Each structure stands twice: as structure tokens, then as C-alpha cells.
Amino acid sequence: MTPKDPRAFHVSYWVAAFLGIMLVQYVYVGTQKIANIPYSQFEQLLRDGKVAEIGVSDRFIQGKLKEPLDGKSVFVTTRVDPQFAEELQKYNVRYTGQVESTLVRDILSWILPVLIFFGIWAYLGRRMAKSLGGPGGLMTIGKSKAKVYVESDTGVTFADVAGIDEAKDELREIVEFLKNPEQYGRLGGRMPKGVLLVGPPGTGKTLLAKAVAGEAGVPFFSISGSEFVEMFVGVGAARVRDLFEQARQRAPAIIFIDELDALGRARGFGPYAGGHDEKEQTLNQLLVELDGFDSRAGLVLLGATNRPEILDPALLRAGRFDRQVLVDRPDKRGRVQILKVHFRKVTLAPDVDAQKVAALTPGFTGADLANLVNESALLATRRGADAVTMNDFNDAVERIVAGLEKRNRLLNPREREVVAYHEMGHALVAMTLPGTDPVHKVSIIPRGIGALGYTIQRPTEDRFLMTQEELENKMAVLLGGRAAELIVFEHYSTGAADDIRRVTDIARSMVTRYGMSTRLGSVAYERETRSILPGPELPSVPRERDFGEETGNAIDEEVKAVVDASLKRTIAILQERRDILERAAQRLLDRETLDEQDLNELVGSARGLKPEAAE
Ligand SMILES: Nc1ncnc2c1ncn2[C@@H]1O[C@H](COP(=O)(O)OP(=O)(O)OP(=O)(O)O)[C@@H](O)[C@H]1O
Numbered sequence: 001m002t003p004k005d006p007r008a009f010h011v012s013y014w015v016a017a018f019l020g021i022m023l024v025q026y027v028y029v030g031t032q033k034i035a036n037i038p039y040s041q042f043e044q045l046l047r048d049g050k051v052a053e054i055g056v057s058d059r060f061i062q063g064k065l066k067e068p069l070d071g072k073s074v075f076v077t078t079r080v081d082p083q084f085a086e087e088l089q090k091y092n093v094r095y096t097g098q099v100e101s102t103l104v105r106d107i108l109s110w111i112l113p114v115l116i117f118f119g120i121w122a123y124l125g126r127r128m129a130k131s132l133g134g135p136g137g138l139m140t141i142g143k144s145k146a147k148v149y150v151e152s153d154t155g156v157t158f159a160d161v162a163g164i165d166e167a168k169d170e171l172r173e174i175v176e177f178l179k180n181p182e183q184y185g186r187l188g189g190r191m192p193k194g195v196l197l198v199g200p201p202g203t204g205k206t207l208l209a210k211a212v213a214g215e216a217g218v219p220f221f222s223i224s225g226s227e228f229v230e231m232f233v234g235v236g237a238a239r240v241r242d243l244f245e246q247a248r249q250r251a252p253a254i255i256f257i258d259e260l261d262a263l264g265r266a267r268g269f270g271p272y273a274g275g276h277d278e279k280e281q282t283l284n285q286l287l288v289e290l291d292g293f294d295s296r297a298g299l300v301l302l303g304a305t306n307r308p309e310i311l312d313p314a315l316l317r318a319g320r321f322d323r324q325v326l327v328d329r330p331d332k333r334g335r336v337q338i339l340k341v342h343f344r345k346v347t348l349a350p351d352v353d354a355q356k357v358a359a360l361t362p363g364f365t366g367a368d369l370a371n372l373v374n375e376s377a378l379l380a381t382r383r384g385a386d387a388v389t390m391n392d393f394n395d396a397v398e399r400i401v402a403g404l405e406k407r408n409r410l411l412n413p414r415e416r417e418v419v420a421y422h423e424m425g426h427a428l429v430a431m432t433l434p435g436t437d438p439v440h441k442v443s444i445i446p447r448g449i450g451a452l453g454y455t456i457q458r459p460t461e462d463r464f465l466m467t468q469e470e471l472e473n474k475m476a477v478l479l480g481g482r483a484a485e486l487i488v489f490e491h492y493s494t495g496a497a498d499d500i501r502r503v504t505d506i507a508r509s510m511v512t513r514y515g516m517s518t519r520l521g522s523v524a525y526e527r528e529t530r531s532i533l534p535g536p537e538l539p540s541v542p543r544e545r546d547f548g549e550e551t552g553n554a555i556d557e558e559v560k561a562v563v564d565a566s567l568k569r570t571i572a573i574l575q576e577r578r579d580i581l582e583r584a585a586q587r588l589l590d591r592e593t594l595d596e597q598d599l600n601e602l603v604g605s606a607r608g609l610k611p612e613a614a615e
């Protein structure tokens with residue numbers, strides 16, 4: 001399309017070559033037109049002395065005439081046996097020699113080259129399209145694919161996106177900005193250029209991006225990072241440039257890059273570690289575009305990824321994708337809302353209830369739920385029913401759950417219960433002990449890699465200094481999960497691995513760096529770069545040992561003693577509040593997330609109990 005696209009050159013080149021060959025063929029054959037004459041006429045020409053030279057094969061005679069006949073100077077005729085010819089003349093039979101059809105020759109000289117040419121073109125086209133990693137074939141060559149992905153009106157609004165209200169709220173500002181980019185910058189307020197939507201697959205990141213475009217009524221340009229993989233050098237960068245160029249012309253607009261991690265993988269990460277020129281060039285071009293565009297022009301770049309941790313840090317720097325919006329798996333209430341959106345598309349029997357279906361589908365994402373509604377409708381159709389019943393949903397859930405379990409994405413009911421008590425253990429200890437950060441949210445919805453549930457504490461202030469008591473409370477909160485599991489299930493599970501690691505770090509630091517152990521005194525035994533205070537975690541370097549083997553053993557024992565004491569204390573705290581733990585964990589199991597207010601209602605009385613009473 002645009003001359004900048006390197007592939008465009010290929011196509012015009014091929015077309016020109018093709019036309020050229022046709023022209024040469026035409027001119028050549030045209031001047032060489034051969035007269036096809038009867039044998040008797042040939043004899044006449046011979047007798048008249050008009051034939052200059054001939055070539056004889058066993059079936060044809062071809063020759064040149066001294067003067068052109070009907071503008072043709074070459075003739076061909078079919079040979080007739082001379083004796084047979086005499087015979088025929090004797091009986092006065094008129095005869096002609098006729099050259100056989102020229103069809104075969106025509107095919108060979110015209111159609112075959114054309115066919116071969118198209119064959120080669122199609123083959124190259126397919127190969128090229130394949131190496132570009134995208135769909136398409138013949139027709140897409142030379143066209144910038146970005147063009148294909150523009151939607152003037154996505155037709156999606158926030159009403160179509162349910163259950164992820166927090167993410168929606170964060171994007172409302174972008175909508176306002178896109179509706180009126182000039183006004184927005186009036187007071188000097190700056191819009192973020194890039195917003196990164198982070199969340200597991202199928203949670204509606206693409207849908208949300210489209211909804212932002214739909215709400216603002218701006219065009220939606222989209223491209224997927226994975227399309228850039230395995231592309232010719234230079235093509236990816238050209239496409240990015242082209243994409244931004246087109247979007248700029250139609251600003252205000254949204255540019256959406258799905259699977260940003262495929263493109264923006266940190267250098268030296270994964271299978272392409274070490275110079276993968278093409279991706280690097282494409283990434284660099286993206287960074288150039290990001291740095292170059294002025295948000296007042298009304299362009300907003302949205303990116304999506306489910307692996308933010310592997311992104312090149314350059315992408316996340318200020319002025320680039322400097323805002324992240326979490327798009328999480330929905331909890332039960334969220335699932336109800338999502339189901340209601342998708343229920344609009346099908347005819348439901350009166351017994352179908354979004355609450356009931358939501359209760360059946362813990363761990364499902366928005367995409368899973370959309371799939372569920374669809375499957376149920378298919379089952380009903382197959383039955384020949386005229387509405388989808390609760391039974392169809394039950395059957396469809398069973399099928400889908402089997403699939404999701406295979407892909408290891410769902411907890412079984414027993415695991416959910418363990419996770420609920422574990423997380424509630426953390427939360428309850430935190431809410432009991434003074435000086436710990438308030439609990440913002442508890443959830444048993446898996447998040448990220450590895451975390452089966454989570455408890456979010458929101459620090460009230462930045463901390464630069466912590467007392468021994470505060471560190472001990474922090475350890476107790478971290479051990480709350482393990483303690484709850486021990487009390488309720490009397491088991492040790494792997495779910496506490498990360499908690500244990502962090503507790504051990506704190507205990508070791510207390511003993512060897514902060515001099516908080518009475519047995520070992522206020523002596524610094526180790527220098528470690530890792531800090532337990534909030535802030536960037538530095539990579540841990542091998543510890544420097546300033547002590548002998550005996551002291552080393554004493555340190556190990558002391559660390560163990562600190563952790564053991566902390567666990568004992570934590571167990572006591574929870575045992576004291578066993579009934580609250582039960583009630584809150586059951587509520588958590590039912591609702592899947594509890595916010596600050598829910599927790600305060602459930603646990604409110606816990607603070608009243610003196611934690612020390614437990615010791
Ligand atoms: N929150 C939601 N509300 C309503 N429908 C949803 C929601 N989330 C997902 N869906 C349904 O699932 C489909 C797929 O979601 P979408 O492609 O937006 O997910 P995604 O997060 O972009 O996934 P991926 O990371 O795999 O690209 C949507 O088209 C929609 O039908």
C-alpha cells in the first residue's frame with residue numbers, strides 16, 4: 001500500500017515482470033504469425049516460384065515465402081503422399097492438406113507460462129504470509145495488516161463488560177480524555193500515554209479495551225504482539241510505524257497491542273535470549289513511537305499481557321506504559337454480573353438463576369462464562385427445547401470444569417476450603433495485632449503464578465524503621481496461614497511455602513543483622529543486601545560470614561527458635577478466635593472475596609481481645 005512497506009515493492013515488481021513477459025510474447029508471436037495453408041495451395045505457390053525455402057518433417061512442411069501472403073511470410077502445410085496426390089488428381093478430387101489444430105501449441109506458449117507464474121506467486125505469497133505469522137495469503141501481500149485491524153466503531157460499551165468494576169473505573173478517565181483531548185490538557189493535566197492491562201487469559205482485557213473505544217466513540221486500532229514474532233527484519237518496525245501513522249491521522253483513537261509480552265519480552269529472556277534482531281527492532285520502534293507521541297494529540301495506547309513480570313523494563317518506564325490496570329478473575333458477584341450480560345443473548349427457562357450458576361463456577365473467567373452460556377444453549381438446542389434450563393447449565397459446567405481442571409486452572413472444593421482458612425488466618429492475625437497494616441482485601445481467587453489466594457494489606461505509611469515488636473507481628477501475620485491450616489486441618493501444606501521463606505528471612509535478619517536476639521546479642525553477624533523493608537528487592541548475594549562454625553550453628557538454632565516461638569504465638573492467637581475464623585472462612589468460601597468492610601463486620605470483635613492473653 002504505502003511505499004514505505006517493503007513488501008509492497010515485491011508485488012509491484014512481480015506484476016511488472018508478468019506484464020512484461022506477456023508483452024514480449026504478444027509482440028513476438030504476432031510478427032511471427034504463420035499462414036496455415038492447404039497442400040494444393042502449397043503446390044501452386046511452388047509452381048509459381050513464390051517459395052524461398054522449406055523445411056520438411058515427416059508430417060509437415062514449413063517454409064518461407066519470397067513475398068508475404070496476407071501479411072504472413074511463413075507458412076505451414078500438411079504433407080500428402082505424392083503418389084496419393086497424383087491419384088487424387090487423376091480422379092479429379094479436390095483435396096487440401098490441413099495442419100492439425102494449434103491448440104496444443106497455444107497452450108504451451110501462452111497458458112502454461114501464465115499458470116506457472118501464478119503458481120509461483122501463490123506459493124511465495126503463502127510462504128511469506130506464513131513467515132509473517134499472520135493469517136491471509138495471496139491478497140494480503142503488500143498491504144499493511146494494521147489497516148485490517150481498525151474498527152471505526154467497536155460497538156462495545158462498558159455495559160458489555162461486567163464484574164471487573166475496579167478496572168472499569170480506572171479506565172473511565174481515559175474515556176473522558178478521548179472524548180475531549182484539547183479540553184483535558186487545559187489545566188496542565190497529563191494523560192498517561194500507555195496503560196497496561198494485566199490479568200490472566202480470558203478475563204476480558206480485549207473486551208475492556210474495545211469498550212473504552214466504544215464509550216469514547218473513537219476508532220480502535222489493534223495488533224497482537226505475537227504477530228511480530230518470526231517476521232522479516234524491518235517489517236515489524238515498519239508495521240509499528242505504519243500503525244501509529246494511521247492512528248495519528250484518525251486521532252483521537254486507541255491503539256491496542258494484545259500479547260505485549262511476545263514483543264516486549266525483556267532482552268535476554270526466554271528462548272530468543274541473545275540478539276533476536278527483528279523483535280528488538282520492533283520493540284525499539286514501539287518505544288520511539290511512545291516517546292514521540294504527544295498525548296494531547298488524543299492517542300492512547302493500551303497494552304495487554306498476562307505476564308507483566310517478563311516485560312522489558314524499558315516499556316514500563318515513566319512516559320510509556322506507566323499505568324497498570326489489574327483485570328482479575330471475577331469473584332462470585334462478578335460472575336453473576338458477567339452471566340447476566342451473556343444471558344441476554346439466549347432464551348432462558350424460568351428456573352435459571354445467575355446466582356446459582358455463579359455458585360457452580362468458581363475460578364471461571366469471563367471467557368469461560370461466555371463459553372458456558374454458549375454450550376448450555378447448544379445442549380438445549382440439541383434437545384430440541386425452546387429454552388435453556390438449569391439442567392443444561394449443570395451439564396455444561398461439568399464438561400467445562402473437566403477441561404479447565406485438565407489445564408490445571410481450578411482448585412477442587414477441598415483445596416478451596418484449605419485456601420479459605422489459610423487466607424483468613426493471615427487476615428485475622430493482621431486484624432488482631434496492633435501496628436500491622438490494615439487488611440484491604442482477602443480472596444481465594446488464584447492470582448498470578450503460584451498464588452492460590454491472597455490477602456492484601458495496605459501500608460498506611462512508608463516505613464523506614466521497624467521495632468522488634470513490629471517485626472514479630474509481621475512474622476505472626478505471615479504465619480497466620482500455616483497456623484490456621486494446622487488448627488483446622490491438622491496438616492502442613494505447600495501453600496505456605498512463600499510465607500515460610502519470608503518469615504525465615506525476617507527471623508534471620510533479626511538475629512544476624514539487627515541484634516535482636518538476647519542469646520546472640522547486638523552483634524552484626526552477616527551483611528546482606530536484601531532488605532526486609534519495603535522497596536526494591538535487590539538480588540541476594542552470597543552472605544559474607546563473619547563468624548565461626550559454632551556461632552553459625554547457634555545462629556541457625558536461634559533463627560529456628562524465633563520462628564517456632566512466632567508460630568506458637570500465632571496458633572494461640574487463632575485458637576482464641578477459632579469461632580471467628582470459622583465464620584469468616586466460611587463466608588470467604590461463599591463469597592470468594594471479602595473487602596475491608598465485610599471483614600470489619602465479621603472480625604470487628606477480634607481486636608477487643610488482647611493478643612497477649614494468648615501467650
Ligand atoms: N468481564 C467480562 N464481561 C463480559 N464478558 C466477558 C468478560 N470477560 C470476558 N468476557 C467474554 O470473553 C470473551 C473473551 O474475552 P477477551 O478476549 O476480552 O479476554 P482477554 O483477557 O483479552 O483474553 P486473552 O488474554 O486470552 O486475550 C469476550 O469476548 C467476552 O465475550
Ligand SMILES: [Zn+2]
Nearest residue numbers: 481495496499
Ligand atoms: Zn499464605
